[in-house]
Amino acid sequence: MADILITGCSGGGKTTLLDELAARGCRTVAEPGRRLIAQGIAPWDDAEAFLRAAADMAMADLAAHASIDEPVFYDRGLFDALAGLERIGVTPVADALGEERPYAGGVFLAPPWPEIYAEDSMRRHDFEAARDEYEHLAELLPKLGYSPLTLPKLPVGDRADFVLRKLAIA
Template sequence: MTNSFILLTGCSCGGKSTLLEALRKRGFETVQEPGRRIVSEETAGNGHALPWVNLRSFALRAVEMAKSDLTSVLNAEGLVFFDRGLIDAAVALEHSGGQTVKETLDGSRPYAKKVFVVPPWKELFAKDAERRHDFSTAVQEYDRINRTLDDLGYTIRELPQAPVSERTNTILHECGVL
């Protein structure tokens, strides 16, 4: 869609949401992870579209939410940072036995060519009420996302396991802001 849409993805509990918050505090528009929003809504409601109950339903909702997120910021000025997004949702949908990532994207490239990826970071990983999978499952998801990004022709920039300020500065420097 636009080169100003910057995707942050990677391993669960690798610091993406913390990075997004740091970018928001610096004045950038941000879009929170669809999955966390869905889990919050579903646990408050009927709880059907949860990844540990029905991964395909969850992934379909995540795809629709991510598409809606992209549409909602089409007129934004400057960079917009996404915590996960359509590619992550499409990977989950394909993994659940649904349509392929390429079918979901339908030839579109929703984010800037360079994607920032947080690596597995075991010391940060923690289960909670909304994150019930274990570290090895998170690493498998990370591997699927990286393979997909590579297959789609994105440039993967893996962020270092470093303090939030250093990671944030790396992102902004590589986006030409610093």
């Protein structure tokens, strides 16, 4: 087992799912963007600098867990930051990654879920922007050679069961 990415729509329940996986004893890594905002680095101040910092943090997260022999679940990660840079016209993700393909354990994609979406102090964009972000990731991941599994719109415990079953962990 290796690095497993939980990505997709903002407000789609990713962090809640990671919290549930952590409560079940799984190793998880918090979203780089939220950690940066907690440090006072915000995307609304300088999007490119924020996304570059998120990419650097995601790469450091991957390096820090490289020798771990158990599954590691990442809340967002390198692809999210690089996809953001691509969306603002900085660098295509494929160019930034080269041949590297982290998250060999798999990728799960949280779809847009308006019933649970909520803005907060760290998520200032609206649902339409979140949906656009999701669509970009959903189109990008197969181009990078991934076959992301879409998370079902189910209660968090059932979602966690789904992830663990798909990975043959449960």
